[in-house]
Structures are given as C-alpha cells and as structure tokens.
Amino acid sequence: MPRTPAKHASSGDVRAFLERAKNVQRFSAGQSRLLFAIDATASRQATWDLACELQASMFQVTNDLASLSIQLAYYRGIGELHLGAWQSDASALAQRMSRVQCAAGRTQIGRLLQAALKQQNTTKVNALVFIGDAVEENGATLQDLAGMCRLQSLPLFLFQEGYDPTVKQCFETMARVSGGAYEHFDQSSAQRLRDLLGAVARYAAGGRKALESKPTAGAQRLLEQLKR
Numbered sequence: 654m655p656r657t658p659a660k661h662a663s664s665g666d667v668r669a670f671l672e673r674a675k676n677v678q679r680f681s682a683g684q685s686r687l688l689f690a691i692d693a694t695a696s697r698q699a700t701w702d703l704a705c706e707l708q709a710s711m712f713q714v715t716n717d718l719a720s721l722s723i724q725l726a727y728y729r730g731i732g733e734l735h736l737g738a739w740q741s742d743a744s745a746l747a748q749r750m751s752r753v754q755c756a757a758g759r760t761q762i763g764r765l766l767q768a769a770l771k772q773q774n775t776t777k778v779n780a781l782v783f784i785g786d787a788v789e790e791n792g793a794t795l796q797d798l799a800g801m802c803r804l805q806s807l808p809l810f811l812f813q814e815g816y817d818p819t820v821k822q823c824f825e826t827m828a829r830v831s832g833g834a835y836e837h838f839d840q841s842s843a844q845r846l847r848d849l850l851g852a853v854a855r856y857a858a859g860g861r862k863a864l865e866s867k868p869t870a871g872a873q874r875l876l877e878q879l880k881r
Contacts, residue, residue, distance in 0.1 A: 684722055685721045686721070686724065686779055687724070687857035688780070688781040690726040690782065690784075691725075691785070692760060693756065694728070694755060694757065694760065695755050695756060705747075706843075720858055723740055725749065727750075728758070729754075732758075732761070734761055734768065759789045759790075760788055760790055761790075762785070763791075763794055766802065770798070770801055770802065773806075774805075777806075778807055780856060781808070781833075782810045783810070785813070787817070788823045792822075792826075795827055796830055799826070799828075803831045808831050808832040808834075808879075809831040811827060811828045811836075812838060812846065815839060828878070829878075833878075834875045836874065845870070848870055849874065849875065852864060852869060852872040856879075861876065
C-alpha cells in the first residue's frame, strides 16, 4: 500500500532556511565538498518518501566524515532552481530535504550543471551527485556540459530512478564523459543505492583511496567505472 506523503513545508520555508544557513559553515583549507542535487518535479512524487529515506542515509554516512560538507540543490516547477548553503550538519540537511514538495515542471539538468560549473570557479567541489528519473533537454548539450565538468575536476555521479532507456543512455554518457559513474535504482534496490551513496560520500571526502580502504559492494561498483 502506498505510503501517505508527509506534510511538506512551503517553498518559502525552504528558502528561509537556506538563507539563514549561509553563515553557518566556515571552511578550512582542506574541506571537501559534495554537491547533492535532486529532481523535485512532479514525476518523482510517487517514490519521494523512499528517495528521501535513501538520501538521508547518505547524509548520515557523512557523520563519520568530519572533513566533508554538503550542498543541497534541487529544481522543480517553472524555472525553480535552488542551491543551498554548505552544511556539515547531516541531520539538518536530511530533515530539510524531506520537507521539499515536488512541483510539476520540466527538467533543468543543464541549468543545474551550469550553476555548478560557475560555482566551481570559486569553490572547489569534489563531486556532484544527481538523482532523477527524466531528461527533457538536448542530450548533446548535456554531454558538452559533462565534458566541461571533467575539465573542472567535477565528476558526475548520476542515479536514475526507474528504467527509461533514453534516460539511461543519457546519464551513462554524461557520467562517463565527466569521469564519474552511473547507476539506476527502484523500490526493490534500496539497500544497493544506500551503499552506493555512502561510497560517493567517501569518494568526495578522500578520493579513490577512501573507496579502496572500505571495499563495500557499492565502492567496488564505483571503482570499476572510475577506472575506465
């Protein structure tokens, strides 16, 4: 039986939190950063609770990675794209993400990557995770942006919800071009995605050595792709 969606905060509440958080975190020279981006368009509402639970698990992994900070980003609706402040409080990030409400609109993956690349010029980000189920943009343009991400040392770890073959081809190519990795998930593979997200967090904090030091199944899958 489908789960009853939790009560969501308004977009104004989310923006207010992100604004207040701007001055929360100050970074040392060795701080590692992970940009965590999600598709919050209406098509994902049906499995949103599951996705939030899995994404919260990745945030909790970072409690063991004191040097890692996360930026939460999402798009939804008509032209809404939100990039939050950098945070090291995993619980706060997970709670806020769980209150984001999906809204009908087209995908904005290209706009998201453009914003990430612009930020990369001033703030070094070690990896970008993206979770989504659709692509409604020009694939060649997205591949070009993925190539620019590689030039800026920003590997893309793309996680596809579902099995749409067009999305799979696009995400796989983008991941390969950027120097990152691709996987898909559904409600039957929750534990696998949880492991993979934890592995990405460790990669962002310590690179390949961090993955090799804790060879989980997820770490091995990522390492296989990163070696290509």
